[in-house]
Amino acid sequence: MQIAVTFRHMEVSEALRAYVEEKISRVKKYIEEPIDAQAVLSVEKKIRHCAEVTLVAKGITIKGSDETNDMYAAIDGMVDKIERQLKRYKEKIKRHKPVSERVRQVEKTVFAADSIDEGSPEPVVIRSQSFSVKPLSVEEAVMQMDLLNKTFLVFSDASTNEISVVYRRKDGNYGLIVPETK
CATH class of the missing domain: 3.30.505.50 (Sigma 54 modulation/S30EA ribosomal protein, C-terminal domain)
Structure with a gap:
């Protein structure tokens, strides 16, 4: 899994980078293929903390973002949204079975x-x-x-x-x- 973390309008923090990588690596259980993740952490107007991620895996692209007044909470919210989308996508794949076995x-x-x-x-x-x-x-x-x-x-x-x-x-x-x- 390739994870790139970009910081905008804030100091580069290895603790935040490690936290993002740890949280995003949880989605591996939903998709087995190689995953590329691009995370962007930013601070706007000194109080609004934004966390955005774009995942590209197995021919699909999923985007998620969250904004709060705490960066760690924003990262948690963003990862929760991505996980919900991946669960929904995986269930959709499971439901789509062929009507019959005419091959x-x-x-x-x-x-x-x-x-x-x-x-x-x-x-x-x-x-x-x-x-x-x-x-x-x-x-x-x-x-x-x-x-x-x-x-x-x-x-x-x-x-x-x-x-x-x-x-x-x-x-x-x-x-x-x-x-x-x-």
Whole structure:
């Protein structure tokens, strides 16, 4: 776990740095993947103590902050908010189970680009891989795509049992490609 602590408008304190690192390391029990944490501690108008943190882990970004008149209380409040968000996220993942166990087999094949460009009758296969696709709802597919940190995900739609594609657009939104039925 990588934790970076930044101090703004206040003296650098090793005791506060150690306290923040100890408190933020508690969230490891919710996410097993490597976690990057950026904590910012600041004092505004000499009485308002602010603690903010941004966690990036397993394809998700979670932000939390708290303001009080005591820095240690602000850190505790900020960590409590982050823990609540992570608990909610973990429960959401547990609740999203496939509707049934209908599994489809899909084959992924990678061709050599120059064999296709030259117009040869048989394209050269570099790699071929077969994998199973479980039925998911669109929301589950988006969540899986985020968790896997992918730009697109091919999945079997649980409601129609058709192969669909969900992808991340350049503007940050999501797109869905559904096959046309005739």
